[in-house]
Amino acid sequence: MTIFGVALLAICTLAGALLGDVLGVALGAKTNVGGVGIAMLLLIAARAWLMQRGKLNHGFKLGIEFWAALYIPIVVAMASIQNVVAAVRGGPVVLLAGGGGVLVSLAATALLSRWSRPRDAVPASAEEAHAARVLSGAAE
Amino acid sequence: MTDILKRLADEHALIVAFAAVGGVMWLSYAVSKYLTFGRIHGSAIAIILGLVLAYAGGIATGGKNGLADIPMFAGLGIMGGAMIRDFAIVATAFEVDVNEAKKAGLLGAIALTLGTILPFIVGTSVARAFGYSDAVSMTTIGAGAITYIVGPVTGSALGASSPVMALSIATGVFKAVLVMTGTPFVARSIGLDNPRSAMAFGGLMGTVSGVTGGLAATDPRLVPYGALTATFHTGLGCLVAPSILFFIVRAIMGS
Numbered sequence A: 001m002t003i004f005g006v007a008l009l010a011i012c013t014l015a016g017a018l019l020g021d022v023l024g025v026a027l028g029a030k031t032n033v034g035g036v037g038i039a040m041l042l043l044i045a046a047r048a049w050l051m052q053r054g055k056l057n058h059g060f061k062l063g064i065e066f067w068a069a070l071y072i073p074i075v076v077a078m079a080s081i082q083n084v085v086a087a088v089r090g091g092p093v094v095l096l097a098g099g100g101g102v103l104v105s106l107a108a109t110a111l112l113s114r115w116s117r118p119r120d121a122v123p124a125s126a127e128e129a130h131a132a133r134v135l136s137g138a139a140e
Numbered sequence B: 001m002t003d004i005l006k007r008l009a010d011e012h013a014l015i016v017a018f019a020a021v022g023g024v025m026w027l028s029y030a031v032s033k034y035l036t037f038g039r040i041h042g043s044a045i046a047i048i049l050g051l052v053l054a055y056a057g058g059i060a061t062g063g064k065n066g067l068a069d070i071p072m073f074a075g076l077g078i079m080g081g082a083m084i085r086d087f088a089i090v091a092t093a094f095e096v097d098v099n100e101a102k103k104a105g106l107l108g109a110i111a112l113t114l115g116t117i118l119p120f121i122v123g124t125s126v127a128r129a130f131g132y133s134d135a136v137s138m139t140t141i142g143a144g145a146i147t148y149i150v151g152p153v154t155g156s157a158l159g160a161s162s163p164v165m166a167l168s169i170a171t172g173v174f175k176a177v178l179v180m181t182g183t184p185f186v187a188r189s190i191g192l193d194n195p196r197s198a199m200a201f202g203g204l205m206g207t208v209s210g211v212t213g214g215l216a217a218t219d220p221r222l223v224p225y226g227a228l229t230a231t232f233h234t235g236l237g238c239l240v241a242p243s244i245l246f247f248i249v250r251a252i253m254g255s
Helices: A002-026 A035-052 A058-069 A071-079 A084-088 A093-115 A126-135 B002-011 B013-034 B042-061 B082-095 B098-129 B135-144 B150-158 B162-186 B195-205 B208-218 B220-253
Strands: none
Touching: A002 A035, A002 A058, A002 B082, A035 B082, A035 B150, A035 B220, A058 A071, A058 B082, A071 B013, A071 B042, A071 B082, A071 B162, A084 B042, A084 B162, A093 B098, A093 B135, A093 B162, A093 B195, B002 B013, B013 B042, B042 B162, B042 B208, B082 B150, B082 B220, B098 B135, B098 B195, B098 B220, B135 B150, B135 B162, B135 B220, B150 B162, B150 B220, B162 B195, B162 B208, B195 B208, B195 B220, B208 B220
């Protein structure tokens, strides 16, 4: 049933928030310490457990995937309620922090790909090639 | 008539928000397709548009909650509030397959770790240089340099102010747009031509929309490898930014 998926998602989110709060108190931080991250780990674990037992049916998935699919629109709504007027007065923080972050990550990519020379050429299996086409928008 | 419309919007605040955001998404994907020829992903344009609307709302009302200060759009405050947002973000973890994760291996783990720490250091340093000297604001802006999700999740966990949250989101979106548009130009010089370097790239850059967009424009065969590691990036960031990374910043700043 679809509601089971939604309920599982709710339980994982609540448990993550609770653990994050408890961790925050324990560490004297008065904040939620990694609650969303903990909730995600719980959900990944729950998925693996359900898969193993063959209980991951369509309705169950639908209840969770619906919310996952709404994630970008929800982020858009979140963006639209921020105090951007005050942020703009903050000046070029955005350009420097964003641009700088990309530059150091690019440099690290160059280093890592040098460190791990390819053992194999692109081994595009039929499935991977299809996934690539879907993601790049070439296939519908 | 206006009274009726006003009451309609009041009684259906969240529903109005769904319709409004749907309109923004439609417009953004159209702009992405016809004006940028798919080069900049519709999702990034939509978030930028969201920030622009928040700016317009702030100017129009003089309030602090962007578009939500206009009574008709109050529902955006529910839809984009921390409760629904965290719920949807947690849901995205459902796409993660543990067996797939193992494929990324050590390289993926190193890339993810560096991809979280390096931009965070840059972000917090820039924040400090611009006068944000409290640990909460510095951490929130640093987290925004990881991805545009990790920023606001961290900010609301730590209780950051709304202007700092907006900076944090904008930083992450700017990063995503840079990755989307810049990747094809630097692909050769950073050795981005095989699955392993694509996995390293995904883990380091993190932003899924940026990585998939950028790799698709470079070599579509590399997209699944980059996406594989990038999907873990946000989860890892949400885990460590409001915890370990925050404590480190607090220890250094002493507040």
